[in-house]
Amino acid sequence: MPELPEVETVRRGLEPVMEGARFVRVEARRPDLRRPLPRDFVKRLEGKTVTGIGRRAKYLTVDLSSGDVLLMHLGMSGSMRVAMDGTPSRGKQARAARAEEAPGDFHHPRSVTLPHDHVVFHMSSGATVTFNDPRRFGLMLIVPRSELSSHPLMRKVGPEPLGNAFDAGVLAAACAGKKTSLKAALIDQKVVAGVGNIYACEALHRARLSPRRQASTIAARGGAPNARAHALVDAIKAVLNDAIKAGGSSLRDHRRTNGDLGNFQHHFRVYDREGEPCPTPGCNGTVRRIVQNGRSTFFCPVCQK
């Protein structure tokens, strides 16, 4: 499943071709995604202009001139493909989009229709944005902007790990009193948004903390952060920033919107590296795999305490 860096990579790919552009035509080819598309999906998009593209946790939020937000989740296997139409509509926006694609990043031959292309946006920038999702766990909803933060999918989502509001105090407070493992706490979206199995393993290794340690041990009595909480927050921010720089990790289906693969998987220190030597300088440990809450955890039992 894509985690924060993969979703952020997709957001950055969509921004130059969607922001400021209008939905000229929307095709909803297969309405039965994880949740059915809203009945008036096409009507609420066509003719509206995108005023901004954001991300909250693993969701993309597309702000519309109507005051609605198009909320999108890539699910397990979803991807967005951008193709530039040869005949963009006239206007400043189209020119801007053409200028932005100059490096060639988003320039592809007129795309063929693939099976599992479920939703297609034809934008006034000349871009065609196609949502492809073989397993159909993805999701597209339209929610009034004023109701977004109280929406059931958003209401309980914790702080953004790359935001200023996320620090050792916040993480320690969320973990204080938690009897679960530290790994389980990190992938809990209520504790911190957008971190999943891969980046939880990688952050714990960087912070040299055992995934099996009880979550509450990063807080002092009373909930104040200790040195472990500070190290862990620094590690989470660092690994997410490094992964975004690398275009995310390509496991199974994650692709950037231009079809390229992200390459952070080549920089994993422990994830999917069972039996390999621990990369921590001076450590002679071997990466182990254990199963926690039904998910694989990779860690070094020597330097992660």
Ligand SMILES: [Zn+2]
């Ligand atoms: Zn080690």
